[in-house]
Structure formats: C-alpha cells, structure tokens
Amino acid sequence: MTRAIMIQGAGSNVGKSMIVAGCLRALRNRGLSVRPLKPQNMSNNAAVTPEGGEIGRAQFVQARAAGVPAHTDMNPVLLKPESETGAQIILHGKRLDRQDARAYAASRDHLLVPVMESFRRVCTGADVVIVEGAGSPAEINLRDRDIANMGFAEAANIPVLLLGDIDRGGVIAQIVGTQAVLSPSDAARIKGFAINKFRGDISLFDDGVTAIEDRTGWPGLGVIPWFDNAWRLPAEDMLDLTSRPGGPVKVAVPHLPRMANFDDLDPLSAEPDITLEIIPPGRPLPGDAQLVLIPGSKSTIADLEFLRAQGWHIDLEAHVRRGGHVLGLCGGYQMLGNEIADPDGVEGTKRHVTGLGLLNVSTIMQPKKHLSQTRATYIPTGAKVNGYEIHLGQTDGPDCGRAWLDVDGTPHGATSVNGRVRGCYLHGLFTSDALRKAYLSDLGGSSAIAYETELDEVLDELAAHIEKHMDINKLIDISGEV
Template sequence: MTQTVMVQGTTSDAGKSILVAGLCRWFHRNGINVAPFKPQNMALNSAVTATGGEIGRAQALQAQAARLEPHTDMNSVLLKPNSDTGAQVIIHGHAIGNMEALEYHHYKKTARSAVLESHYRLQQQYELIVVEGAGSPAEINLREGDIANMGFAETIDCPVILIADIDRGGVFAHIVGTLALLSDSERARVKGVVINRFRGDLSLLTSGLEWLEQETGIPVLGVLPYLDNFHLAAEDAITHHQQCDSEKLFKISVIAYPHISNHTDLDPLQLNPGVDLRFVRSADQLSESDLIILPGSKSVRSDLIWLRDNGFEAALHRHLRYGGKLIGICGGFQMLGTTIHDPEGLESEAGSSIGLGLLEMQTTLQAEKQLTRMSGKLTLNGTHIEGYEIHMGYSEGEALSRPAVCFSNGVDGAISEDDQLLGTYLHGLFDQADTAAALLAWAGMEAAAGIDLAQQSEQALERLCDALDEHLDMAKLIEVTNTPVSSTHPE
C-alpha cells in the first residue's frame, strides 16, 4: 500500500525542498519506488515536462533525486506571481488565467480537486510519496480551505515532519510557536522534527534538543549540518553568491528586476570558478561588467518600466558603447526589441510599451503559452544546445533573420549585426558545459570553460543523501513513513 509523508517548514526557506530531494534520493537508493509531490507551489522558477507541462523547478529537481522524469502530477498547482496581489494560476501543468489573491482564495475548492487527483494518480504508481508543504502551516490567515500544508495532510491522513532553520536564529521559538498554532489533530500528526543548517559543536545543542523533545513530546529526527559550497536549484530565492579574487574573474551582471523569473538559468555561471556573477538592482553596479544579462520576467512591461525608472536604459547603452556584450533571455529578449504589445492584458493592463530598441523586432503577448523542450545548435559555432521554452509572446522582425539558435524545425532568437547582443527564448542555455563555454567566449572571456550542471546536481544530491544518512535517525524516519527498505543499496 502506498505511503505518504509530508515535510512542512516553520518558515519559508527552512529547507523543505532540499529535505524532500534528499529523502527521495535516500529512499530510491534503498530500493523504494518513491516520487515527490507538492500540492501548491508559488514560484517564478519553473521547468517544462516532457509532455509540455509546467511545474515548479524544485519538483523537477526532486524528480531527478528519485531518478524519475518530471511529471505535472508532481506539482498540481503552480502560482506564478505577476503583481503584489495577483498570479498566473497553472493547474496540472497548464495556465488557466490570472487571479487576484481573494479570487484564488475562493478558487481553492476547485484547486483542491486537482491536488487530490494528482495524489491519487501517484498512489497508483509509487510505494512512497514525499510531499513538500509551502511556507508554514502556522499561517493562520490562510488556514481556511488550505491545500498546501495541514489541510492536505488532514485530508489524506499522512504523518508530517517539521523542519526548521537554525542558521537564521530562533529555532526553538520557530518550532514551539508553530506547534502552538496548530490544532490538536494537526499537532498530533507531526511525528518528528529536523533542524537544518547547524554550524559548530553539536554537543552544545544537546541540552536544547532534550528540552525540545520533553516540551513537545515529538522526537528530533536529527540535525543537518550547514553544507559549505553546496548548491541545488533554488525554488525562488536568489542566491547572492560571490566568487573570491573577483578582480581576476570574468564579470557578469544580471539585472534583478522585481518580477525576475527562472533565474536558475544563471546557476551554472554562479558555480563557474572563472566567473564573478552578481544580481544587481542599481544601475551604477553595471560599470565594470564584461557581460550583462537581462533574464526572464513574469511581467515584462512593468519590469521594463522599473528598468527605465532606475536608470538602467542609459547604463545599458553606455555598456554597449564601450564594447560590452549583452544577452537577453525570454522576457529579457523581448525587452531588447522596439515594441511589446499586450492587447489582451495578459500580464498587466492592455496596451503597448516601447522596448529598448536594440533589436529590430516587436513582440505580441498571446494567451497560449509555449511550453517546449528544445535542442539544436548555436549559430555562433555550431555547438549543440538543449533547453526549454516558457513564454507567452510571439516575436517578429528583421532581427530574427540573424538567429541565435537553429533547430531541426526552425530557429530562435537573434544576434545583432554588430555582434554585441544575443537574445533567445531558450531557458537553460548555460546548463551544458560546451554551450556555456561558447557563449562565454563570444562574450569575451579568455580560456572560456563551462560546467556540467547535471553532473554538479548529481554530486550535490549524493552529498545531500550521505548527509541525511549520517545525521538523521533513519530508523525512526522509516518508522514514520511505514516504508520498509532493503538491507542493501541497489545503487
């Protein structure tokens, strides 16, 4: 009989996504047919499944941890914010429209059916489902109709593991306070606590752990250490990673506008030892850049206004006058054109905006979203490239006669006549080492080299799995999940 266990956090970014990924790899390593699941996700980092559906990036990573092909049932509801109060709603991988927060609150009953359908289908295929909650179960203003945390756990009657981040401080208050805000039945289903990102001498924490178990009656399943130089794709938060000896490195600036999306495109550059990559929100930070990247955006026209209001347009022109290179990805590519039309008001109020005018093309936003995995060759030097498209716009114009990528059935993007600008709809363009090296060489990096992101992710997942094996009481965890494992590791 399929078992389900849910990981909930005392706060956002407590480590839910990473713990679910680690558990998926650990159970897979120990012979269990396991799958990840997130009922409701709010994130601007997403991935495309083989069947053309859109799910949270974290669930794609968790599928990799379980050695599965990502599927839309692994994230049945995805919310992609496009304003402070609204979001695009994606059900079973496909957008159904935009909703304001109150409207979505009333829609939850319908979304709940989609969540339970996905969970049921996963039950038919796997021995164990490891579920990731969202935010915190103690958000009492969101309790009514909850489908993301305890509302889901109560409906399907599954045990819960609570994870808390000690690195941000106040971990005992986070845990005890969260439990105090749960109902009796919700509190009773919390079967274990995991403390995440601990630095220092564990013996100094022992008395606190003993007090916590006595105070709550819930066992501490373990304390996970802070893993230095550890990186897996973030669900949404930008990791402001800086390299050492930055004066010796190739300097890349990524403009972090308010609705930046799929910034995981830049992960391979952050991990590259020859690159100093920075996310910037001030135009004066662009002055020493070798390469500037305009990333994806969930609200292109409003982010374009923000870009102008904050002086970035003049700074970009100055960068190009001095011979710098510029790459636009998806929404950033659309900004490089002359005009962006949104006749149906898909992202904001209906209307048109003047683009940066750096490429002779115009874009019209359309309701049908393009969700496709693609492979082809860079026109720069014929290097193989793989990636995925997630966009609602259709671009046309003279600039597209000089494409950046050639596919077997068409082309994508553009390279400017002066060879200073490159734009593409393709996400993941730095994920393969050879492709990244070709793009960095084009941008002017000497002895350019890329990294293999898939290999890096595999190494990180194995390291995470080993950390769980060493620092968690896996016997207790097996008891919580009621999932017997094999005595040997199949891998």
C-alpha cells in the same frame, strides 16, 4: 504498498525543498522507488515537464533526485506572482486563471480535488512519496481553506515531519510555538521534527533537542548541519539569488522584481572563471562587466518600466558602446527590442510600449502560452543544447535574420548588427557544456565544469549528508501507508 510523509516548515525558507531532495536521493540510493509532490507552490522559477506542462523548479530537481521523469502531478498547483497582490494560477501544468490574493483565497478549496487526484497518481507504483509543504502550518489564519500544509495532510491522511531553521535563531520557539497554535488534531499529525542549517558543533544543541522533545512530545530525527554546496542546487525563491565571486569574466544581472526562470544563472555561477553579480535596485550596472544578462520575467512590461526607473537602460547603452555584450532571455529578449504590444491585455492592461531598442525586433504578446522542452543547436559552433521554452508572445524583425540558434531546422533568436547583443526564448542554454564553453570563450573566459554531472554529484553529496545527520529509518517508520 506505498508509504508517504509530508515535510512541513516551522517557517518559510527553512530548506524544505533541499531536504526533500536529499531524502529522496538517499532513499533512491537504498533501492527504493520514490516520488516527490508539492500540492501548492508559489514560484516564478518554473520548469517544463516532458508532457509540456509547468511545475516549480524545485519539484523538477526533486524528480531528478528521485531518478524519475518530472510530471505535472508532482506540483499540481503552481502560483506565479505577477504583482504584489495577483498571480497566474497553473493547474496540472496549464494556465487556469489569473486572480488576486482575495479571489484565490475564496476559491482554492475547490483545488483540493485535483490535488488529491495528483497525489493518488504519484503514489501509484512508488514505495515512498515525500510531500513538501509550503510556508508554515503555523499560519492558522489560512487553515480553513488550506491545500498546502495541514489541509492536504488531513485529506491525504498522512503524518508530518516539522522542519526548523536554526540559522535564523529562535528554533526552539519555532517548533514549540507551532505546536502551541495548531489545533489538537493538526498537532497530533506531526510525528517528529528535525533542525536544519546548523553551524558549528552539533553536540552544543543536544539540550535544545531535549527541550523541544520535552515540550512537544515529538521525537527529534536529527540536527542537520549547513550544507556547503546548497548554492549549487537551483534556487526556488528569487530572494535566494546571490552574487558569486569568481574569475575575471564578470556577468552582471539586473535584479528585476518579477524575474522568472533564473535557473539560467546556475551554470554560470558554478564556473570558476565567472564572477556573477546580481545588481540590486539603486545601483548602476557595473562598467567593467563583459556581459549584462537580462533574465526572464513574469511581467515583461512592468519589469521593463522598472529597469528604466533604475536608469539601467542608460547603463546598457553605455555598456554596448564600450564593446560589452548583452544577452536577453525570454522576457529579457522582448525588452531588448523596439516595441512590445499587448493588444489583449495579457499582462494586465492593453498597451503598447517602447523597448530598449538594442535589437531591431518587435514583440506581440499573445494569450496562448508556449510550453515545450526544446533541443537546439548553437549555430556558431554546432554545440547541442537541451533547453525549454515557456513564454507568451511572438518576436520578429530584421535582427531575427541573424539567428544564433537552430531548433529542428528553424532559426531561433536574434543578433544585433554589431554582434554584441543577442536574445532568444530558449532557457537552459548554459546547461550545455559545449555551448557554455564556446560562449565564455567569446567573452575571454573558459569553462572548467561538467554541469549536469556535477549537479548529480551534489545530489549524492546531499543524500550522504542527510543519511549522516538525520534518522532516515525513523523517517520511514513514522511515514504512513496510503
């Protein structure tokens, strides 16, 4: 018998992804077989599953929390924003289409069928499935074609736990107001609520819990204090990226509008020797940085134009002249070259643009996306890394003759003549403790953490935190049989 429950938010960014991960790990630690699912996600921070498909990074982490391999069924619909109004649609891990918001709104009800197929497969063999909503069910203007919140819960016939965020203020209005705007049938599907991100003495909110219970008739399952180590878990939303003060080695990262796969920054931000500085638009790149890291991008050419508009290309040239290092990953790698050609209009329009010219390579965009989990060797030291590739385009040129990675005997990446500028398509480089230690040593720093081990320790800490402050037994009780 499989039980399932959906955790929806009383608003966006209330911490659903983290709470789902913590509940999954807590239940797994009780000996239960558990699985995550998010019917529809919107994020450019993606991961590659073992079968070679894309899902949201949060579901990849949730699968890890559950102790199972990640699968595309855990996030059947992934929307990857490419502009203010358009996004790439990923269905079951593969690129389906590119649509603007209006066209997607008109067609998304057709996606409910494959989403339900994924749900049934995820449920197979599981004791408990925890489904994560997106945004909030209070967005009733989207209800008629919804597949992310109540539309899914109704189709799957599963109950809902509503999660509020007290850190933003107004949490009583969040919860009570959600009930007020929902239809009676949707409101009846909610079987309880929980409050997240509390700071201070929890007992001070006892009257608040009572006020919500009295007004809604829903039981409270707990008030969850702020989890101090939340920053150590991979961020799903680019808005969650923050600078992390640390040691003497400064890594500067220009904040690009369409930044993608920024989990590359997580192992660096966790290192005590590293000060990670996210540079917002309007500020120059700092002159005292040892490394400027240009991350991946969902729209390489548009982000390159944005980078130039900030004057960051001038800062980069000055940085290299001073002896600084530059690392470009995926889209950032493409930007560092001499030119980027998009003959098929993969990124929107057919065009040919000049790159930053810091690497003697050129890129041709191609319609077919490369997706793979990749094992590589860091050539300078022989350190091994398990990473992933997720990109459009092929990059070649003289500087590829100075490859710094080896993938199954094939050279990968490029290095400038002076050795200070590097680029590659491989994400996840710095999850390798040995590679990260060697790379930081070249910058004058050191490594003090075991990243993968500590990530699991944080998930266990989160599970204990959830067990202490949330009624997990009640969560199981209000879940439904499927």
